[in-house]
Amino acid sequence: MREMIIEKLKSIVGQENIKTDYDELERYSKDETSSVEPSVPIAVVFVNNAEQVSDILKLANQYKIPVTPRGAGTGLSGGAIPKKDGIVLSLEKMNHILELDLENMAVVVEPGVITDEIQKLAEENGFFYAGDPASSESSSIGGNVAENAGGVKVLKYGPTAFHVLGLEVVLPTGEIVNFGGKMMKNVMGYDMIRLFIGSEGTLGVVTKIILRLIPKPKYSAVLLTPFGDMETAVSCVPKVLCESGILPTSIELMDRYSVEISSKFLNDNIPQQGVDCHLIFEIEALDKESLTRAYISLGEKLQQMGALEVYIADNRHQKMKIWKFRKAIAEGIIAFRPKHCMEDVGVPIKAIPALIRSTYDIARENGVEVLNFGHVGDGNVHVTFLKPETMNEEQWENSMHRSLEKLYHITANLGGTMTGEHGVGIKRKDYLNIFLTQTEIQLMKKIKQAIDPNNILNPNKIFPDRI
Numbered sequence: 457m458r459e460m461i462i463e464k465l466k467s468i469v470g471q472e473n474i475k476t477d478y479d480e481l482e483r484y485s486k487d488e489t490s491s492v493e494p495s496v497p498i499a500v501v502f503v504n505n506a507e508q509v510s511d512i513l514k515l516a517n518q519y520k521i522p523v524t525p526r527g528a529g530t531g532l533s534g535g536a537i538p539k540k541d542g543i544v545l546s547l548e549k550m551n552h553i554l555e556l557d558l559e560n561m562a563v564v565v566e567p568g569v570i571t572d573e574i575q576k577l578a579e580e581n582g583f584f585y586a587g588d589p590a591s592s593e594s595s596s597i598g599g600n601v602a603e604n605a606g607g608v609k610v611l612k613y614g615p616t617a618f619h620v621l622g623l624e625v626v627l628p629t630g631e632i633v634n635f636g637g638k639m640m641k642n643v644m645g646y647d648m649i650r651l652f653i654g655s656e657g658t659l660g661v662v663t664k665i666i667l668r669l670i671p672k673p674k675y676s677a678v679l680l681t682p683f684g685d686m687e688t689a690v691s692c693v694p695k696v697l698c699e700s701g702i703l704p705t706s707i708e709l710m711d712r713y714s715v716e717i718s719s720k721f722l723n724d725n726i727p728q729q730g731v732d733c734h735l736i737f738e739i740e741a742l743d744k745e746s747l748t749r750a751y752i753s754l755g756e757k758l759q760q761m762g763a764l765e766v767y768i769a770d771n772r773h774q775k776m777k778i779w780k781f782r783k784a785i786a787e788g789i790i791a792f793r794p795k796h797c798m799e800d801v802g803v804p805i806k807a808i809p810a811l812i813r814s815t816y817d818i819a820r821e822n823g824v825e826v827l828n829f830g831h832v833g834d835g836n837v838h839v840t841f842l843k844p845e846t847m848n849e850e851q852w853e854n855s856m857h858r859s860l861e862k863l864y865h866i867t868a869n870l871g872g873t874m875t876g877e878h879g880v881g882i883k884r885k886d887y888l889n890i891f892l893t894q895t896e897i898q899l900m901k902k903i904k905q906a907i908d909p910n911n912i913l914n915p916n917k918i919f920p921d922r923i
């Protein structure tokens with residue numbers, strides 16, 4: 457059967473676009489998620505167009521083969537990890553920018569384009585693509601759509617969904633459908649674009665994306681603010697948002713340990729590195745004078761609220777240095793603390809101090825270490841539990857699960873979500889019912905069943921094995 461399927465796949469994409477040797481399969485057996493076991497598929501198939509995707513999905517339906525779409529494999533919930541008896545459908549060769557339509561402020565791309573390329577192209581033409589996950593140099597736009605990726609600019613510009621005008625999708629049964637276009641408004645029936653965005657490769661394979669561009673913000677400044685204690689820092693986030701009259705592009709948190717890890721990863725430093733935590737604010741303005749007024753006013757408020765100092769970066773080099781430092785935290789954790797569990801909970805902004813406080817209690821009660829960083833301005837915190845050196849594997853597994861369960865219950869009680877941007881995938885599926893009722897989960901399952909009757913597309917994701 458396996459050989460027959462591989463022959464049929466070769467006839468669709470050509471011999472050169474299939475990998476079956478173990479080393480290659482092993483590479484596609486995992487993503488960047490730490491706490492999920494890899495799983496080696498029977499083949500990796502590289503597609504070049506929507507018709508090939510369609511033919512593969514028709515074949516998969518005929519023989520009931522699980523298919524896992526894959527972008528760049530940077531996911532943090534195990535979404536691109538295949539089933540052992542399944543195939544990986546790699547979109548990485550569909551990496552062309554198809555059209556830059558400046559008169560309509562839109563760009564049309566294939567899913568395998570790396571996000572950073574879109575940002576650069578927009579900027580070179582005086583425009584701005586506002587999707588900005590910290591992984592923008594390595595993740596694909598198709599993966600961003602499938603996960604509804606967030607990032608450091610969500611506070612002002614929203615997650616990926618806010619920038620998608622249209623999609624071409626190959627349904628699990630092989631039909632090719634198109635929703636949306638280059639227009640800004642569209643209420644023609646159900647919002648199908650939103651249904652596919654964030655569906656984690658379970659409802660369709662995205663093969664073309666129309667993205668919205670906006671005018672490039674003229675001036676911006678980044679404020680780096682060290683705080684002597686975490687409580688003071690996070691308490692000023694809701695106050696800044698509600699009282700300053702300024703909507704920053706970003707408010708990011710880096711606790712002391714996150715700063716240490718990033719510093720080690722980059723072999724670089726930032727001011728006042730030993731303090732409890734730093735907040736980063738980015739603000740934008742139409743002219744230099746308004747920008748200066750805004751950062752002076754914000755800086756004064758932050759000092760009144762307890763910031764130890766306010767460092768202002770208003771040239772490209774200084775701003776990039778701060779953002780590079782912030783964006784390297786996740787890479788540093790992956791590199792230096794491979795036994796970790798990076799979470800992605802989101803709460804209403806007023807609940808941020810309570811959420812952060814609870815993470816220290818959870819860590820202490822379960823004997824693990826914890827660090828906190830992330831997008832505090834939109835309530836999304838990457839609470840990360842770390843295995844202490846002295847703890848053995850079995851103790852770590854148990855402590856990690858207990859810590860996660862407690863974190864999720866607290867988050868749910870604060871009115872929050874289990875995942876703000878990384879998705880449920882395999883990693884979090886068994887905890888879904890802490891947040892959703894049986895009726896809510898069943899409604900989602902009915903949608904999956906209607907679109908994918910044979911359950912072949914990324915079948916082992918999102919839903920708990922037992923509910």
Ligand SMILES: Cc1cc2nc3c(=O)[nH]c(=O)nc-3n(C[C@H](O)[C@H](O)[C@H](O)COP(=O)(O)OP(=O)(O)OC[C@H]3O[C@@H](n4cnc5c(N)ncnc54)[C@H](O)[C@@H]3O)c2cc1C
Nearest residue numbers: 527528529530531535590591596598599602605606657662
């Ligand atoms: C260092 C680091 C920093 C990160 N920072 C952020 C961040 O700031 N914000 C954030 O949101 N995430 C972040 N991530 C997570 C990750 O980069 C995002 O989830 C990203 O969107 C995944 O894109 P990808 O191309 O790597 O997708 P993959 O990992 O390949 O796949 C992710 C999911 O999308 C599905 N998929 C991929 N392509 C398609 C397609 N064309 N059609 C249908 N389904 C598809 C897969 O099946 C899978 O379920 C970070 C990851 C790392 C390693």
